Structures are given as structure tokens and as C-alpha cells.
Amino acid sequence: MVKHIPVLFEEVLEYLAVKPGGLYVDATLGGAGHTQGILARGGRVIGLDQDPEAVKRALEMRLPGLTVVKSNFRNLERVLDELGVGQVEGILADLGLSSFHLEDPRRGFSYAQEGPLDMRMGEEGPTAEEVVNTLSQEELYRILKEYGEEPRAFAIAKAIVEARRQRPIRTTKELAEIVRKAVGFRKAGHPARKTFQALRIYVNDELGALGALLQAAQSRLAPGGRLVVISFHSLEDRIVKRFLKESSLRILTKKPVVPSAMEVRANPRARSAKLRAAEKGVA
Ligand SMILES: C[S@@+](CC[C@H](N)C(=O)[O-])C[C@H]1O[C@@H](n2cnc3c(N)ncnc32)[C@H](O)[C@@H]1O
Numbered sequence: 001m002v003k004h005i006p007v008l009f010e011e012v013l014e015y016l017a018v019k020p021g022g023l024y025v026d027a028t029l030g031g032a033g034h035t036q037g038i039l040a041r042g043g044r045v046i047g048l049d050q051d052p053e054a055v056k057r058a059l060e061m062r063l064p065g066l067t068v069v070k071s072n073f074r075n076l077e078r079v080l081d082e083l084g085v086g087q088v089e090g091i092l093a094d095l096g097l098s099s100f101h102l103e104d105p106r107r108g109f110s111y112a113q114e115g116p117l118d119m120r121m122g123e124e125g126p127t128a129e130e131v132v133n134t135l136s137q138e139e140l141y142r143i144l145k146e147y148g149e150e151p152r153a154f155a156i157a158k159a160i161v162e163a164r165r166q167r168p169i170r171t172t173k174e175l176a177e178i179v180r181k182a183v184g185f186r187k188a189g190h191p192a193r194k195t196f197q198a199l200r201i202y203v204n205d206e207l208g209a210l211g212a213l214l215q216a217a218q219s220r221l222a223p224g225g226r227l228v229v230i231s232f233h234s235l236e237d238r239i240v241k242r243f244l245k246e247s248s249l250r251i252l253t254k255k256p257v258v259p260s261a262m263e264v265r266a267n268p269r270a271r272s273a274k275l276r277a278a279e280k281g282v283a
Pocket residue numbers: 004005006007027028029030031032033034035048049050051054071072073074094095096097098121209210
């Protein structure tokens with residue numbers, strides 16, 4: 001059975017500084033690992049996830065003190081308004097995919113497993129299949145360059161457009177093979193890793209959603225409230241770092257907190273995690 005191991009579990013709880021009876025937002029509920037830590041310390045949680053399967057699993061857990069909401073976290077302010085909540089003591093975002101996504105070939109996130117080219121975390125927006133088969137070569141190039149930081153973006157975009165002229169690209173392995181042929185052998189990682197990352201970020205508008213969440217957090221944290229964000233790639237981390245610098249929040253992590261070697265050994269998905277935390281001033 002697939003299990004999602006929460007990353008930087010103790011560190012998240014330390015930086016959130018959970019107050020018994022306090023109300024917290026877990027913007028990325030996933031397998032509810034971090035949420036259970038907050039609940040165990042006496043906090044109450046509003047947990048958001050845009051993924052219907054994550055929401056269903058969380059509801060089945062029937063955790064006392066947890067309110068589950070199916071929503072993109074970009075709509076956090078609206079969600080809180082609808083629940084009649086003004087401010088909260090803390091907001092957590094543990095970005096990206098869960099192990100449930102990565103290990104389910106039907107979701108199309110993995111270049112290593114055959115599946116439909118979907119890559120949507122929620123139910124909205126275009127699928128990766130629509131993106132690779134309809135966008136212009138220039139648009140594909142820009143996505144690969146910007147969101148994948150892919151040095152061979154030009155060659156890959158060209159190869160995708162050439163391949164789809166023969167027939168539409170439908171599966172993860174078809175796309176991975178097109179990229180592998182265009183790029184050739186790569187020492188570090190699978191040749192299609194960056195392409196898949198780029199498409200995933202684009203399909204889910206991950207950076208746009210993160211920006212909106214950070215803005216919402218700034219206005220919805222109670223005085224003394226904490227924001228904790230875990231990112232998994234440099235594009236996200238850069239956005240969080242810049243935002244915190246320019247925001248009115250007080251930064252608690254001068255340098256990002258990263259997992260120990262022991263944690264990475266036990267949970268390789270933690271490898272690229274970076275945690276940043278900040279506090280709303282007490283006016
Ligand atoms: C890394 S997992 C979180 C795991 C969780 N902290 C735990 O301990 O089990 C990220 C989750 O956030 C969700 N997610 C990612 N981006 C989102 C967004 N913009 N809005 C709502 N949920 C999002 C994903 O569907 C996924 O379930």
C-alpha cells in the first residue's frame with residue numbers, strides 16, 4: 001500500500017509552534033501527516049487539497065478537529081470567508097506532489113511508468129496531453145526553459161512538434177522516449193525529468209497558485225501567527241524567499257531548513273526539501 005511520509009515533520013511542528021485550541025490551515029493536506037501532528041498538539045485544522053482522491057482519503061480518516069475542504073489553495077481567502085474564519089494561528093504549505101500521485105500511473109506524473117499524459121493534481125485546467133499536442137513550438141520551448149530550467153529546451157520542443165505531426169502523443173512513456181531521443185544520454189537523472197517537471201508546473205499553474213497563497217497568508221495570519229512553507233525545487237524556493245523578504249512578516253529561518261542525511265536515507269523524496277518560516281508581527 002502506498003504511504004506518504006511527511007517531510008521535516010518535527011521541524012514543521014517546531015516552526016508552527018502549535019498552541020492548544022489554536023486554528024491552523026494545512027494548505028496541502030495530502031496524506032494528513034503534518035495535520036495529525038498539529039492535531040496531536042491540540043490544534044484544530046482546516047485542511048485543503050485540490051486533489052479529490054486526497055480529500056476522500058482524509059475524510060475517511062475522520063480526524064477529530066479537522067475540517068477538510070476540496071479547493072486549490074490559491075482560493076484560501078474565499079475558503080476562510082465561507083467558513084466564517086477571519087485569522088488563523090498558522091498556515092502550512094508542503095508543496096508539490098504526494099507519493100500517492102507519484103506512484104499512481106493513472107495520474108501521468110511519472111516518466112518511469114506508462115500512463116495517460118494527465119498531470120493534473122486537481123480537476124481543472126488542461127491535461128499535459130492537451131499541452132504537448134496543441135501548444136506552439138515556441139510556447140513549449142518557453143515552458144521547458146522557464147519551468148524545467150531545461151538546457152535542451154529547443155531540441156525537445158522541436159522533437160515534440162515533429163512527433164505529433166505523425167500522431168498525437170498520448171502516454172508518459174511516448175513523451176519520455178521522444179525526449180530521450182532528442183537529448184541523448186544524461187549523466188544526472190532521467191533525460192525527461194526536467195520536461196516532466198516543467199509540464200507539471202505549467203498544467204497546475206503551481207507558481208501562480210503559490211504566489212496567491214503567500215499573499216493570502218500575509219493577510220490571514222493572526223498577530224504572532226506562523227507561516228511554514230516547504231518547497232521542492234528552486235523556482236518555488238525563490239518565490240518564497242523573495243516574498244518573505246518583501247513582506248511584512250518576520251523571517252524565522254535565515255537559511256532554509258533542510259532534512260538530515262538520516263531523513264533523506266529513510267525518505268528519498270525529502271532530498272530537495274527546503275523549509276522557510278516567518279511570523280506575523282504583534283502590532
Ligand atoms: C507533498 S503533498 C502534502 C503531504 C502532507 N503534508 C502530508 O503530510 O501527508 C502535497 C499535497 O498538496 C496538494 N496540492 C498541491 N498544490 C495544491 C494547490 N495549489 N492547492 C491545493 N492543494 C494542492 C497535492 O494534491 C498534494 O496532495
